[in-house]
Amino acid sequence: MSGVVITSGWVVGLLIGLTVAAAVATAAFWDRGRFRVVHRAIGLLLVQLLLLVSLAAVINQQANFYVTFGELFGQGSDTYAQTLPAGSPRLSADGGGAEDLDRWLAEHPAVPGRGTVIPATLAGAATGYALPSHIYLPAGYRGDGRDLPVVMFLAGYPGTVYSWLDSVGVGAALDEAIGAGRLPPVIAVMAEQDPVRGRDSECVDSVHGSRADTYLSADLPEVVHRHFRAARSRESWALVGYSTGGFCAVNLALRHPDRFGAAGSLAGYFRPLIDRSTGDLYEGDLELRRANDPRILIGRPRPAPVSLFLTAGLDDRTALRDLRAFAPLVHAPDTARIVADRPGGHNFTTWNAVLPDLFAWLTQRFGTSGATAA
Structure with a gap:
């Protein structure tokens, strides 16, 4: 039961169906039976409970907060087998999965003007983790011979590798910005940052054994370099996250400045959380x-x-307070681009609205060409 995917359509449909059925049954038996007050009260309570659960299921499906029942109730598991479509390639730094990747690309021809999003499991050599991800390749990638800069997108908690694509809308935003010449072609990696389902790793190597930092800063880049035309210089790699992912992005960049030259925090915080x-x-x-x-x-x-992009909506008081406390700590040679004058709260709409500013900052970090000759 803990492995049931609660974002699937049949689960949401079942809950909605049960809600409708309970409402119909309550109405049908409203004036029947001896204990009308009791069964009316039970019926109304059941309908209201199912209505709330159905609404929560729909919101969860749209926002990708929790994937399985086990994750919802904090029952951590190291399996991600059900989070990606069947047939998704499993890629490793030793070249494993290359044929599966070629097959997947052949079965999913590129659409002119649109990037290709590849669901893939990325297997790390140092940690042994095999975690899901989505790899965005810009339009024209297959006919281009250049090494491209890479942006690693990290979600909040709870969140999944679908959150940036489905909830923030970064895929469509990348297509539009790259197509309009406002952002150089980039490879984007929507990475899983929590090795254990239902447990917030904060992207750190913890005392109790979780090695999220090592996976994100060492394993994942090596897999991406092995299978895609990714530039290797630190100036060509950036981390971006929202909420918890914002903490992850800034913390990882400051811990590994030899690997990441820039980090963007969208409503993140700047203190280790427990x-x-x-x-x-x-x-x-x-x-x-x-x-x-x-x-x-x-x-x-x-x-x-390290170059930083720091933003929070005017209505996101906690994140805005944290940003204003952290920003004065940034001194040369580090730099910070601050966007703290936009309306919005701690939500996906606010983060989608700031993407043009983020992309303009990334363009400055990567340069106008954004790529190097292969």
């Missing part, structure tokens, strides 16, 4: 916690500067 969703990631290890605190890392010497 709560019910994360568990105790640090277990009293103060040095490890400080090593994952962007407020401290931003002031430490690094071999290379």
